Each structure stands twice: as C-alpha cells, then as structure tokens.
Amino acid sequence: KAGVTQTPRYLIKTRGQQVTLSCSPISGHRSVSWYQQTPGQGLQFLFEYFSETQRNKGNFPGRFSGRQFSNSRSEMNVSTLELGDSALYLCASKGDSGQGEQYFGPGTRLTVT
C-alpha cells in the first residue's frame, strides 16, 4: 500500500504570495490532518478533514485554509505569506473516524523570503 504523499516536497515563495500544498492519503483513509512544524513551536495542529468536512481547526489565522475532495485528497492554502510561515507542513491520514494511528507524509518544506 502506498504511503501518504505530499507535493511539492520543497517550495520557495516570496512574502505576500499565496501557496497551495497537496496531500494524498493512504488509499481508503478518509481522515486527513495538517500540521505545521517549526523549530521554535514544534508540531502544531492546523486542521482535520473527514469525508470533505472540516471537523476541527487549530489556532491559526484565517490565511490558512484547507479542503478535502471526494477522493480524500486534501489541499491546504496559505494566502499573503509571511516570513514566519516558513516551516515544514506535514499531512497525516487515518483510516477511521475515531482515535488511532496517524500515518504521516514526508512533508512540504516551505521557505518564505
């Protein structure tokens, strides 16, 4: 079974631009979560989607948004990029709707200059 894939793996953007990151979960998984990882703040929860519905959202500004498609693939978008948005963005998928193991992708490294 293929693992969680994220594209692109690396991205360099300029302040003020917007960016869209993509995540393909493990086949059959309907839950997709997004996290931001930085050296200073660690792993912080952005949002979680299940069957195209956002079920929870972390404490991030409205510039951070996401969506999930009917095939469970998910995208997250960051508008009006700031230097502080530079981070590793991780996507994780889970098989069922309850508690359980999350499978993480390799992440997208976003650098904002």
Added chain:
Amino acid sequence: GESVGLHLPTLSVQEGDNSIINCAYSNSASDYFIWYKQESGKGPQFIIDIRSNMDKRQGQRVTVLLNKTVKHLSLQIAATQPGDSAVYFCAENLGGTYKYIFGTGTRLKVLA
C-alpha cells in the same frame, strides 16, 4: 537532512543501554496517547499508543507508561540501537476532538 528542532532537550545513551524519554501532557481529559519517532527528513512514524484506561503497554523493545495523576507519559526503549537515534514526540488526543496535540519533542542520541 532537515533539522526538526534546534533547541530540543537531548538524551544521550550508550548503545545497548535502556532509554527513558519523558513527556508531560497538557489536558487531564485526554484519553488517548501516541509516541512518534521522527528521523531527519521524514515525517513522524508511529511507535506505540496507549489509552487512558491503561497504565502500561508493551511493544517490541518499547514500553509506554501513563501516569494520569501527574499527566505524565514515558517511553522506554530497551537495548537502544543506533537506528533509534531520532526525535521522539508524544501526542495526546481527547476523543471526539479529532485533534492531536504534540509535545515539544526529545532528541535521542545513541553513542557507539
């Protein structure tokens, strides 16, 4: 590889010794906990989980202990190997919130 955390607490252990990594969680109502391992350039990888109705759970070479009274988790790794060198995170979850809160992480260095 990419640096996961520049200022993480570090535990240095001799190869073959046992390692104990500690984590304090934040929400006394959390009822599910996971330990993850993250190697440089990779996403976190599941190690072991435990539910709040248990105090201890064992896996292959790993044991997780949960102390709900003081909101503390520990991960014990037996006979630590060079391949265990990584950053270790605990994560907590409250059922129905669909949200995992991660600890700050501990870097484990295995000395040959």
